Amino acid sequence: MHDACDFAHHEDQLKSIKPQSEQARILTLMLQDVCSCCDFIQSYAKDSQFCTLSSSALLAFVNMLFPGKRTVKNIGGGPDEKTKELSDVLVKRQKAFLDQATISTEITAFQILDDVAKISTQVSDAGT
Numbered sequence: 001m002h003d004a005c006d007f008a009h010h011e012d013q014l015k016s017i018k019p020q021s022e023q024a025r026i027l028t029l030m031l032q033d034v035c036s037c038c039d040f041i042q043s044y045a046k047d048s049q050f051c052t053l054s055s056s057a058l059l060a061f062v063n064m065l066f067p068g069k070r071t072v073k074n075i076g077g078g079p080d081e082k083t084k085e086l087s088d089v090l091v092k093r094q095k096a097f098l099d100q101a102t103i104s105t106e107i108t109a110f111q112i113l114d115d116v117a118k119i120s121t122q123v124s125d126a127g128t
Contacts (some may be wrong), residue, residue: 001034004090007097023100030093037086044079 007013017023 001037004094023097026093026097026100033089033093040082040086
């Protein structure tokens with residue numbers, strides 16, 4: 001989450017995003033993804049086995065004492081798979097956000113070049 005939202009430190013960049021732009025839409029999706037990450041972390045932290053699951057030795061011991069419990073808990077991928085899925089989505093959104101910023105910058109640069117060419121033509125015409 002930290003890496004994906006690293007751009008948040010650039011307040012001027014965020015202020016320049018137009019509310020109806022593609023970049024704003026992507027940012028909204030990113031924030032929804034961050035909320036999904038937070039929900040996942042919160043639900044997993046509420047699990048009474050949360051602290052013991054991080055230690056391999058304790059995990060092996062818990063699995064030995066309660067052989068079916070860990071298997072049932074991880075049906076559907078488990079925390080590692082869900083963490084990777086959430087991380088991949090954030091990386092994808094960050095790339096889309098930054099790509100959109102690049103496209104917007106390129107469009108602005110071309111518009112400026114076009115305006116400079118028009119001004120140059122007007123100055124040349126005025127001089128003759």
